[in-house]
Amino acid sequence: MDRLARIFSQQDELITLDSGFKDEYETFKSLHALPAEKRQSLEQLTLKLLTDLELPHDRDSCALRSRTLREEGNLVFRDDTKEAEQILKACRLYTGAVFEAEDASEELALAFANRGMALQEYGYYREAYDDCANALDCGYPEKLQHKVIMRQAFCAWKLENIEAFEEHLACLEKLQLNEGYERQVKHLKEKLELLKSHKKQTVINETEAGTVLEEILTDPGERGRYMVAKEAIPQGKVIFSERASCFVPLEQRLICHQCAATLMSAPIPCSQCHQRVVYCSRKCREKHLAIHRYECAAYRRDLLKLLGVSHLALRLVLTYVPLMLPHLAGCTSSQAIWSSITELSANQEQETVPEYVQSLSMASHLKQASQAELVYHMLCANLLQTYLKEHTDFFKQFNASSASIEDWQVVISALILRSAGQLLANGHVSSSLLPVGLQTNEFALLQSDMWESPLHLRLGQLHNLARSELITAINLPYLSLCNHGCAPSISTKFDGCSVVNYSLGDLARGEEIFNCYTRDYRNSLKQQRLQALEEVYKFQCSCDKCKRPDPDQDYLAFHRYRCEKPNCRQIFTPDVDGLPQNSLNWWLHSQVENSIVCTVCQERQLFPWYNDFLDLVESCVDYSKRQLLFQAYDDLDKWLMEHHSLKRNLAGELIMSCFVEIDVGCILEDWEYENLAKVIRHQLKGTAAQCGANSLEYLTEMTYLWDLIALKKCESNEMELLELKGKLEYLASEYREVFLNYYNDFIEQQCK
């Protein structure tokens, strides 16, 4: 980062944006109009940065590391017991071998082949099938190829893929095989005939096109376009869904770059960019090639993580430019191309507006950005354009167009800047469940202590799969048409790169459908929201919640105390105006001193029970301390009213520390489990009240209750179980499958 900041500050001194910001195109035109000497220096600095970011790469060491891991995997895999746990452990080591091999293709081929073998043994047939193909692609030794092809045929049989099954068997029949292999081929051929005769014609039910429940209207004023209900919409209904073509993983998370899958049993890394980009399947890798071919060299330099929103802006440009090109190929100058792009973005007449047009028309506030902000985004765009020019063949696609490559360079820089500006006001971040306690380069599905069989967790393990995290920055131009309201009308479920938007309450016909760009009115103070909305989105909120005489009442309902002074003991809500920043949630900020004062007697509150509670949490391993801890939790009711945020925070600490004990094999007393279930249920009620009963926070906390029920450690009833099962709808599909398996394996039986 320092390197980038240094170069940018040197470049900043070379450029002048005196005439202010007209549009992105003019900004880059002015850059190109700089005196030749300055332009050259600017370019040199960019080129130097790109060179400096290159890292030495030693293929031999990669091969050595890969071989070591593969051999370790072999030792584990050859273990005679062939227990599921051992096989998964071998898969993990082979995955390490696949990653470490990078471009050492001989080793990579062997690593893929061995992982395929272990995955097949475990029952991940789709992934095993892919790994066989990967091994062959990487040049798996010819004399051993029949083994891999046999495995492909076997997996194709398990996957009921008749076409592939036939193809691999035909291939095997052409090879000279020994008796053992011949026997296997014969056996598989019988399976093929059986499969063919059994395979039912699957009837594809045409799904009825859903009615459109929403429409977009335009206000000539600052609130611009907005979404309204076209008809009355009841609570809980899916209003609209959207699938994003462009997203980037946050914090370099290893999720599939094509479909955003987080659960992968056989991640396939790009072998050229130092294990930074992975896919969940060959299909995803193939689909993403159109983008990755232009990003790979940047990942190799670890450049993109430095650029924040500009990385997503680059993805928009890489994705949408080929779609725009047919409309622009005839333009003879950069000015003409830019005018055509502006026209394209204004064209909203068609019945279904293509995604790239929706994106082109997103609002931007670059005009209102500070000079420093503008220069920063401009330099990022310039850097990316230079990178594309110097290290990829991106600009080749314009060879046949009427304008020159130099014209296209100006346009591409301007488009990256424009997209970055738009994303600042329209970009979304998606959240997902993620496994607890894993490093970014570890994969949950390969953790042998978690799984019984493919996608079936072990008893008591659900809570280890559920931590809610932000995972992608994502472009959703249709969702972006919703204006902001501090009380949103929708709850958004992120499912990979798709989103589903449910109505949070009943909506009348014509009512505006709001999204909330910040924390909502139950989770933040008006002042905090106003600041963010003004700074980033450049408007002042005047929604119903903000206009109320007491706009913070809903949030402060989670902050009501009883005064600890014996002669007062009144219930009070802290006076927000008198509090330093962050003091309301003093327990979340270690550097903030608690300065809560009773508004009735004006006495400062000391909360002596707070540290005592945390001490008990720390020593939760001890039975007697756990007794005191449950007692201390009950005592919190004396000081913290209803669903006080602090009480929920402390409940979280208590639950987590008890589960740490359960996870290491400690058996709690029956009464402890009962108390634990009581704390979790109370916690869930509080979370439902503040975040919603279908929120990711709720689903995360729910896993503890599921585990206790599965472990038969707490009573439940059919109604509760059905209610919990109903929550599956709000999970992303990859997690829904795992949760459903868990429900069927361990919970459903308890309904009977």
Ligand SMILES: C[S@@+](CC[C@H](N)C(=O)[O-])C[C@H]1O[C@@H](n2cnc3c(N)ncnc32)[C@H](O)[C@@H]1O
């Ligand atoms: C994500 S866009 C929403 C769609 C936008 N109205 C449009 O026409 O493209 C966000 C921008 O819309 C405007 N906006 C959103 N909510 C608003 C509100 N409640 N009041 C005024 N302007 C709003 C602001 O300019 C904001 O930066």
